[in-house]
Amino acid sequence: MSANSPNDPNATFIPPSDADKTTPPPAKKPTPSGSGETKKVTTIGDFKILKKLGQGGMGEVFLAHQISLDRQVALKTLSRELAKKEDFVKRFLREARAMAKIDHVNAVKVYAVDSQAGIHFAAIEYIDGKSMQDWMDQLGQLSIGDALHVILACADALKLAHGLNMIHRDIKPDNILVTSRGVVKVSDFGLAKALDDEDVSMTQSGTGLGTPLYMAPEQARNAKHVDLKTDIYALGTTLYYFLTGKLPFTGENTLQLILAKEKGMFTSARKLNPEIPERLDLMIDKMIAKDPAHRYADCAAVMADLESLELHSPTLSFIDHPNKAVLGRSGPASSGMTSKVGKPAPPASHTTQPNSSPTRQTPPASPALDSNKMWVVQYPDASGKLKTTKLSTDQIKNAIRKGMIDNRAKARDASGGDLLPLAQYPEFDSLITGLLTKASADKKSKDMKSIYDKLDRQERNRKRFRWLRNLADSFKGGVGLIIWLAVLAVIAFAGWKWGWPMIQKMLNGDGA
Secondary structure, eight states, X not given: OOTTOTTOTTEEOOOOOHHHHHSOOOOXXXXXXXXXXXEEOOEETTEEEXXXXXXXXXXXXXXXXXXXXXXXXXXXXOOHHHHTOHHHHHHHHHHHHHHHTOOOTTBOOEEEEEEETTEEEEXXXXXXXXXXXXXXXXXXXXXXXXXXXXXXXXXXXXXXXXXXXXXXXXXXXXXXXXXXXXXXXXXXGGGOEETTOOOOTTTTTTTTSOOTTXXXXXXXXXXXXXXXXXXXXXXXXXXXXXHHSSOSOXXXXXXXXXXXXXXXXXXXXXXXXXXXXXXXXHHHHHHTOSSGGGSOXXXXXXXXXXXXXXXXXXXXXXXXXXXXOXXXXXXXXXXXXXXXXXXXXXXXXXXXXXXXXXXXXXXXXXXXXXXXXXXXXXXXXXXXXXXXXXXXXXXXXXXXXXXXXXXXXXXXXXXXXXXXXXXXXXXXXXXXXXXXXXXXXXXXXXXXXXXXXXXXXXXXXHHHTHHHHXXXXXXXXXXXXXXXXXXXXXXXXXIIIIIHHHHHHHHHHHHO
């Protein structure tokens, strides 16, 4: 049996040298039994090992060539130490099977899972690009268009996973990969958990807890009881990070971080990045709400709101490729589906990418509203005085976004008609609704802040006057002791003054 045989029980999985990558190694005679010589494996089943890509907590990852299908794959192996533990082998197989269920253009695919020569491995899609964390390290923060492009692609992949009753549990920039063409891929569904799977043995060692920086507060409390809103929270935190370069919650340690999330108070993304529209700011707030009941119901709702902004870029600006992937309504495609954001191109033929799901076409959009239409607008200025002026649709929208016009404003067509509240016109309905929602959220935030401020003041006052209360308590204790001693002294004195003579008289009388 040669050293390359995958069935050799004495073989050790060792990546080939540079020389191995160019010419196949010569066959070796079997090592005599008991010699202890370590053998090199360069082929496992259908896969020829090319080089090592990295190493994780559960094993190593290698670049390999799948011989039968003539394609490159990433071969993820379980370490020999963990392979001896039945629980970890089950976890490894569970991870691969969970990933294999998710067949989506924006999710890293699993091609095969098997064991050879005591080596447990999974062959997964090889991504010739970088993670979004790598890009954030390089760029600092993303434009609104790029950030929404990435988040929409991730949300679409998660929507499919959630439809299969699978949740990711560890969405973060490190687990969002981008190919050289700009196709966004959600990776590491290894923490994915079936919603009906009650086996929590994989979380007991901490492997199922996710990443604290992006983790929802309920997941930190109990990693077993999570649902799709856990992924929405992590996706919202990731969007906040993309747009601001900062995280909404921080702490000197994990405990402080979790307590900050439990408190739920954070600086709005728009305050850190004024280019963020108020509606998008509100959407982020909703995605990372402390209470899961206040978050979006599912990823479809997230996508609908984000797409309604019409701010996502069709391609990623930081990708330099002659044939960049284009983001359609439901994910990147190999051919352009959108000629301009919000304005669909003519229908294209139904195409597929290699090894990917069919591309879905963008449905026809409703006729665009006239951005140059003129209106007569009546609104109160900063002093409360009513002003009347003529503005275009775009000018009114900008004025609403900048806070120059609020929900009290009225308008009519410049050609005539009655003045009506802006919210009654479809051109301004969403902006006015967002304005009212933001005002309500701000009021709620201020109310919560006042409650926390009051609690902080009470706590400071309690600490400030603690010494006085202790002194008072001590004084009260001392006074009480003196009073009791005085009572005892009076009783003793009365007994000596009057009781003892009476006892003597009684004794003398009895003696007589």
